[in-house]
Amino acid sequence: MATQTYDVFQVIADPSRRQMLQLLSEDSLTINALASSFDMSRPAVSKHVKILHSAGFISIQDIGRERYCILNHDGFAEVQEWIDYFDAFWKSKLKKLEALLNEKTGSHKL
């Protein structure tokens, strides 16, 4: 099977994958347990799991003899990106305000 990269929106656009994410947001599950919730073949479930994994939505961990799917917060890193963006944004804007106010002090003393 050819490897295909999916963007976040394509990943979530599929109803089965959305349902998997919902189940995994409640608890980590083995691939078998996950498969039992769906009316599809085990390989089909594995394919969805692979897609969710490659997009960073879940991580897969071997615990004992079982392979678990765990909701991964890296898939949600965009929040941190927003925060970093606005953090830098405000810092530079407030510096500008400071410069403006200093200018004001220079021209008319309080």
Next chain:
Amino acid sequence: MKEIKHQFSFPHPPAVVWEYLTDAELLAQWLMPNDIKPVVGHRFQFKTKPRINFGFDGTVYCEVLEVVPNEKLVYTWKGGMSKEKPLLDTIVVWTLTPTAEGTILQLEHKGFKGLKNYLPYFIMNKGWAKIGKRLFKKMSAV
């Protein structure tokens, strides 16, 4: 960390700093073009650079939530690809504290939520696939 906090000291009384936060022209000199009014319920916008690949068209939609002249100003800060579906739904809080030397201005930008918070929405919304495709097309076009 889910919020941003910055503190600046200015050798000016709060009333002067307040003007720079609430007068549209003065605010535009250091922040962005806008149509702010320090009136609770007033809706206004900021225009900035779009970040299309991030799902942000460059317009920030705001609504004034709280006004205490020379002390406190709170407004919403929303953005995305449209007013109806903000990807970014946050709040900006300005607090001014008088000191012997002037004013301490504190900014808090909070309420950042991740995709995770939108999961129930994604799951519930059957129209999502369509929206997702449209968004994807828009983003790919840039």
